[in-house]
Structure formats: structure tokens, C-alpha cells
Amino acid sequence: MTEQAQKNVYEIVKKNNEIMDNKLRIIDQNSAALFVDKDLFGVFNRLNPGNKADLLSADRQVSDALRRYFSQVDDVYAYQLWTSYFTFGQPLPQGDPTRSAIYRAAEKAAGKMVWYPTYDFTEMFDQSYLEKGAIDFRYLFTATRLLDFSYLNNTTLEKLNPGIERPVLTISFKADTLTSLYEKSIPEGSRYLVLAPDNRIVAGSEKGKIAQVYSDDWVDQVQRTGSGTRRIKIDGVNTIVCFDRSQVTGWMSIVMTPESALAGNLIPLIRGSTTLLAVMLGIVALIFAYFISGKITNPIKKLLGAMRSVGEGDFQTQVVVSTNDEFGILLQRFNRMNDRIRLLVSENYEIKLKEQEAEIQALNMQMNPHFLYNTLNVMNWTAIENGQKELSKMLVCLSNMLHYTSRKDWGAVHLSEEMEWMKNYFYIMSVRFEEKFAVSYEIDARLYDYKLPRLLFQPFVENAILHGFDQTEAGGLIRIRGWIEEGTRYFEVADNGKGMSGDTVHAILYRESSSIGIKNTIARIRMTYGEAYGVVISSAIGDGTKVTITLPA
Structure with a gap:
């Protein structure tokens, strides 16, 4: 038993050195990469x-x-x-x-x-x-x-x-990096040391001696040998010493296991083996009883289990039929009934999915004419008031916007595409309203890895420009923020306009009103991501408006 324990502990020491060497070798390689x-x-x-x-x-x-x-x-x-x-x-x-x-x-x-x-x-x-x-x-x-x-x-x-x-x-x-590695792997009652070539303690079981020099004579012999095992007396106790040198650091890992600790484990092992044998014999007796009773009760248990699964919604359940008696016929009929139910549920689910897709598509299609009408109206005012001075650049921006909104595929888009579209939109609106407002962005870079519904921000920034700043000559500010917190994406569109009363906010969100774009955006979010996500509007007269949009990450 002592010889086998000696081999096992030595393998543990070598394996721990390999684990640590692999980690530290990465540091060596990465640091070498810094040269170039x-x-x-x-x-x-x-x-x-x-x-x-x-x-x-x-x-x-x-x-x-x-x-x-x-x-x-x-x-x-x-x-x-x-x-x-x-x-x-x-x-x-x-x-x-x-x-x-x-x-x-x-x-x-x-x-x-x-x-x-x-x-x-x-x-x-x-x-x-x-x-x-x-x-x-x-x-x-x-x-x-x-x-x-x-x-x-x-x-x-x-x-x-x-x-x-x-x-x-x-x-x-x-130093705890090495401590956690050894304390979880060495046998109970053992001690460990990690020594530098000058016998300075890098890590060890005795925390108070870390960074000190270990001065026992046998350590010098171990340092010269490099790797192996010894049986020596340490403080008068027969001890198995297993050691191995790190290939990366040159440090020596040593585990010291008293032979008495191994012998002390032998008695509980015999007692445990005897108890285990008695338990195994009892289990064998129970298995014989189980098989005898199983011939009678197993078919009923199978049917009850299958019925419970079907009741919980698992219509894939099939009971294995192994006999042709009355129970076998009953199980065959149950399987046939379950197949019919699964087919009906699948057909009903597909119908509901198609209905939901059609509803989402219908809501999406409402966005185009509403936005195009407003954009053309802005261009008309620009041509009248500015004598076509900025018309060329506005046409370029409008062309990009129309290309973005006229795609056949109205699926989700990357945030970068949405922001590019918004910048074109803000340019047209800033020319129309003669620089009466400015726009700032604070977007978490991680958000650019996700997709979101198209034209997500347009109804809210339009509302800020046309209604929030209708009494403002200059100094308007629209701030667009985005961040991720606890598995949720947050987007905020805030302005310093005239604000709205609580009744107006309630009307926009819950009553029939002219805010078609906002209602459609809220509906698209909830149909795409679920009722847990959507839009929150907070505003007060004279204190601006803040719109918070939540999407899953």
C-alpha cells in the first residue's frame, strides 16, 4: 500500500507541475510576443x-x-x-x-x-x-x-x-495560486512545499514560512536529484517525499506524506468494505424482489408515466410495447392516440406562427408610408425656405434613407446600419429647422455586435424635433445613449424640449392617437421579443422627455 501510495502521490506532483507549467508557459509566450x-x-x-x-x-x-x-x-x-x-x-x-x-x-x-x-x-x-x-x-x-x-x-x-x-x-x-492547486489534490495529512533553487519557499502548507529559506539537509539532496521519490525521516516521522522540478520556473514541488497517515486510513477502509458488502447483498435481494413484482406492475407504471408526460405537454412520448396481452393492446392504442394529438397540436402551432408573422409584417409595412410622407414634407419646406441651397446634399441623404427603408427583408439590422440611417435623418431635419438642435451619442461599443428592429429610434426623435422643439429657436439637444446591464440592452432617447404632461404620455401609449409610429414600434418590439420588453416614456412640462427602450441581450 505504501509503494502504491508513493507512486500515486508522485504522479499527482508531476501532474500539478504540468498544470502550472502550462499556465506559466502562456505567460512566457505572450511576454515574448511583446518584443515585436x-x-x-x-x-x-x-x-x-x-x-x-x-x-x-x-x-x-x-x-x-x-x-x-x-x-x-x-x-x-x-x-x-x-x-x-x-x-x-x-x-x-x-x-x-x-x-x-x-x-x-x-x-x-x-x-x-x-x-x-x-x-x-x-x-x-x-x-x-x-x-x-x-x-x-x-x-x-x-x-x-x-x-x-x-x-x-x-x-x-x-x-x-x-x-x-x-x-x-x-x-x-x-502565492495562493499555487496553494489552491496543491491543497485540493494531495492526500489528507500531507504537507507540500514549492522551493526556488535557493531553497526559498514559494508556497507551502505553513503560511507563516512563505518567502523564507527552508534549511533541512534532505532538501539539498532533492534539489540535486530533480525528480523522484524518497522515504526519509522528517522530525522523527517516517515520511514519503515525492518531488518534481518545474520545466518553466525551475522550482521544486515537494509533497510530504507520513506513512502513519496511510496506515490510519486502512481501518476505515476495511470497515467500509464490510459495510459495502452487506449493502450489496441487500441490494441483490431487493433486485430479485423487484423483478418478480415488475412483471405485474411495470406495464401499469409505463402507462401512468406516459400519461403524466402527455399531461405536461410532451406529446413525443411513446411507450415500448413488449407483449401482446391485454396490457400490450392498451399501450398500442395509447401510442396511436398520442400520435394523433401531436399532429393536431403541431398544425395548430404552425397556424398561429403564420398569423403572428403576418401581423408583424403588416405592422412593419405601416412604417414606410408614414415616414416617407414626413420626409417629403421636410424636403418641400427646405426647397421653399432655403431656395434649394441645401437640396443636393439632402437628396443624397434621402437616397440613402430610402434605400435602407425599401429593402424587401424587414428583419433585424445591425446597430451601425441604424445609426448611419439616423445621421442622414438628423442632417435633413437640422437643415429644415436651421440648426435649432444638436445630437450627441453615448453608445456602448458592445451593442454594435447585436441586431435590433429597423427604424427603432425614428418615431421618438421625430417626436422630439417636431413637438418637443416646436417652441425652441435654438439650444435644443437630443441625446441618444445605449448600454448593457444584467442581460438587457437599454437605449435612451432624451431631449431638453418643452416636455409633455402625464395625460399626454398616457394617451400616446394607451389611447387612440396620432402617434402611429410609436405604437407600431412598441408592438414590433413586443411581438419580436415578448411582453417583458418595450418602451417607457417619462416626461414633465418644461423638463424635456426621456424614452427608454429595452431589448434582450
């Missing part, structure tokens, strides 16, 4: 360290670049680029990181990856005021390397200018 990152090359090649605005702009670009490489990697706590004049990336209370041992190790390695073992953050960066604080980044280990950017421009290798300071990349991990 054209964006980072451009940032540092033209950066003026004495210009604060340049530094802040560079920080944003560098943070975005690092995020592309490392934000998706599990267990990464922080990623930064250190220079003597600025720390790019996630801020930590590090003072001047270039004075740390990590920075010196990276400079000494001259571009090679250095895996710096677990250290006390407050000591490494001389932050004594944090020593008594409960900080979750107290113990970290770090991957670091000096970056000398370059990239291949056609056939020419472009390098950083000689006078430019080369930044140091640091990728930091919490």
Missing part, C-alpha cells in the same frame, strides 16, 4: 518622458496592449511595465519599483524571462506602512523580463533608438 509588438514599439520610440500628457496617453495605450496579452490568463494578479520615470499598467503602492531586486534581476537577465519567487510586498518595495495592514497582495511571485522592442518593417528590422530606456515587464501572481 508594433504598437508598443511606436509608443516608447516616440515617448517624451518629460511630458506628463504624453505619459498619460502612453499609459492608456500600454495598458490596453498588456490587457490584450494577459487579462484572459487565469490567476494573473497584475501586469505592468516599469521605467525609471513611470510605471505603466495597473497601479500598486510600489514607490520606485526600479530600486527593487526584481528590476535588477530582469536587467541582469538581459531579455530572458526571470521567475522571481514569492516575496513580501512590503519589504520588496519598502512600504513599511503596509506591514500591519490586511492587504491581499502581501505575498506575490513575479515573472519579469527586460523588453527591447523591435518589429519587421517590410524587410528592415526596426529597433528602439539607443538612447531610449528599455522597460521591464512584470507579471505578478498571488
Whole structure:
């Protein structure tokens, strides 16, 4: 049993090293890719360290670049680029990181990856005021390397200018990353250590000794061997020691299992085996009884189960008929009846779907003539009042709008198409009303990946322009916002016009009125996405109007 346990624990240690090596190897590969990152090359090649605005702009670009490489990697706590004049990336209370041992190790390695073992953050960066604080980044280990950017421009290798300071990349991990990996996998009663080549503890079962040097003599033998198992006495206890060296970091993973812990598990195993045998014999007896009674009760149970499923709406249920007796005939008749019911339900469902599609299409078709009438009316006023001065550009915008609205397929469109159409519409209306209003957009970039009903915003912006600003000579503002929150897309059309009373809002939403476009839009949303989604209008006299549209994400 001890020999088998020794083999099993050794395999666990090797497997844990493989898991961690795979994660850390991704960090190594991604950091190597930074050497030829054209964006980072451009940032540092033209950066003026004495210009604060340049530094802040560079920080944003560098943070975005690092995020592309490392934000998706599990267990990464922080990623930064250190220079003597600025720390790019996630801020930590590090003072001047270039004075740390990590920075010196990276400079000494001259571009090679250095895996710096677990250290006390407050000591490494001389932050004594944090020593008594409960900080979750107290113990970290770090991957670091000096970056000398370059990239291949056609056939020419472009390098950083000689006078430019080369930044140091640091990728930091919490020591708990290794702790969670080992504590879930090693046998009960075992201890573990992860040691750097200088015997400094990277992670271990005894939290108080992390970042200290482990000084037992047997550790030096293990370090020289590299991988394998030993049976030795530790503190007078016979112990199985299994160890393996990481191929990425060079750190030694060690699991120490007392032999007494293995023997202590043997008695419960015998007791459990005896109990299991008794339970199995009881189960065998129950199985014999079950088969004897099943010949009588199984056909009835099958029929009752099938009837319950049909009652809950599952008309695909079919009962397997294995006999030709009275029960077999009854089950055959039940299957035949269920097939007839399923056919009728399917036909009825298809009819309802076709009716709903026809209703949606009818509502969609109402939008075209209503909008075309208003657009042509605007163009007529423009021609009269402006002497055809802006007619050429308006015709171009109208052509794009007509092309958009005259498609045969009235299905959902991407947000970018809808916004392009809106910009054409706003141009025509701004010319018609002589720049009496302005438009602002605040759209979450993620919304451009989704589709939405066509002409979703048109009735509301038209209402804002024609009615909200009818007493406004200048200073009107329409704000179009969009965001995603808890699985729902939100769009908001707000204006600073004269507003509406509560009765007017109620009339638009629930009574017969002239707001055909708004009613059709609400109906299209609910028919497409369900009754949980739609439009909310909030307004007050003199306080503008805000329309909120909700769609599922």
C-alpha cells in the first residue's frame, strides 16, 4: 500500500507541475510576443518622458496592449511595465519599483524571462506602512523580463533608438495560486512545499514560512536529484517525499506524506468494505424482489408515466410495447392516440406562427408610408425656405434613407446600419429647422455586435424635433445613449424640449392617437421579443422627455 501510495502521490506532483507549467508557459509566450509588438514599439520610440500628457496617453495605450496579452490568463494578479520615470499598467503602492531586486534581476537577465519567487510586498518595495495592514497582495511571485522592442518593417528590422530606456515587464501572481492547486489534490495529512533553487519557499502548507529559506539537509539532496521519490525521516516521522522540478520556473514541488497517515486510513477502509458488502447483498435481494413484482406492475407504471408526460405537454412520448396481452393492446392504442394529438397540436402551432408573422409584417409595412410622407414634407419646406441651397446634399441623404427603408427583408439590422440611417435623418431635419438642435451619442461599443428592429429610434426623435422643439429657436439637444446591464440592452432617447404632461404620455401609449409610429414600434418590439420588453416614456412640462427602450441581450 505504501509503494502504491508513493507512486500515486508522485504522479499527482508531476501532474500539478504540468498544470502550472502550462499556465506559466502562456505567460512566457505572450511576454515574448511583446518584443515585436508594433504598437508598443511606436509608443516608447516616440515617448517624451518629460511630458506628463504624453505619459498619460502612453499609459492608456500600454495598458490596453498588456490587457490584450494577459487579462484572459487565469490567476494573473497584475501586469505592468516599469521605467525609471513611470510605471505603466495597473497601479500598486510600489514607490520606485526600479530600486527593487526584481528590476535588477530582469536587467541582469538581459531579455530572458526571470521567475522571481514569492516575496513580501512590503519589504520588496519598502512600504513599511503596509506591514500591519490586511492587504491581499502581501505575498506575490513575479515573472519579469527586460523588453527591447523591435518589429519587421517590410524587410528592415526596426529597433528602439539607443538612447531610449528599455522597460521591464512584470507579471505578478498571488502565492495562493499555487496553494489552491496543491491543497485540493494531495492526500489528507500531507504537507507540500514549492522551493526556488535557493531553497526559498514559494508556497507551502505553513503560511507563516512563505518567502523564507527552508534549511533541512534532505532538501539539498532533492534539489540535486530533480525528480523522484524518497522515504526519509522528517522530525522523527517516517515520511514519503515525492518531488518534481518545474520545466518553466525551475522550482521544486515537494509533497510530504507520513506513512502513519496511510496506515490510519486502512481501518476505515476495511470497515467500509464490510459495510459495502452487506449493502450489496441487500441490494441483490431487493433486485430479485423487484423483478418478480415488475412483471405485474411495470406495464401499469409505463402507462401512468406516459400519461403524466402527455399531461405536461410532451406529446413525443411513446411507450415500448413488449407483449401482446391485454396490457400490450392498451399501450398500442395509447401510442396511436398520442400520435394523433401531436399532429393536431403541431398544425395548430404552425397556424398561429403564420398569423403572428403576418401581423408583424403588416405592422412593419405601416412604417414606410408614414415616414416617407414626413420626409417629403421636410424636403418641400427646405426647397421653399432655403431656395434649394441645401437640396443636393439632402437628396443624397434621402437616397440613402430610402434605400435602407425599401429593402424587401424587414428583419433585424445591425446597430451601425441604424445609426448611419439616423445621421442622414438628423442632417435633413437640422437643415429644415436651421440648426435649432444638436445630437450627441453615448453608445456602448458592445451593442454594435447585436441586431435590433429597423427604424427603432425614428418615431421618438421625430417626436422630439417636431413637438418637443416646436417652441425652441435654438439650444435644443437630443441625446441618444445605449448600454448593457444584467442581460438587457437599454437605449435612451432624451431631449431638453418643452416636455409633455402625464395625460399626454398616457394617451400616446394607451389611447387612440396620432402617434402611429410609436405604437407600431412598441408592438414590433413586443411581438419580436415578448411582453417583458418595450418602451417607457417619462416626461414633465418644461423638463424635456426621456424614452427608454429595452431589448434582450
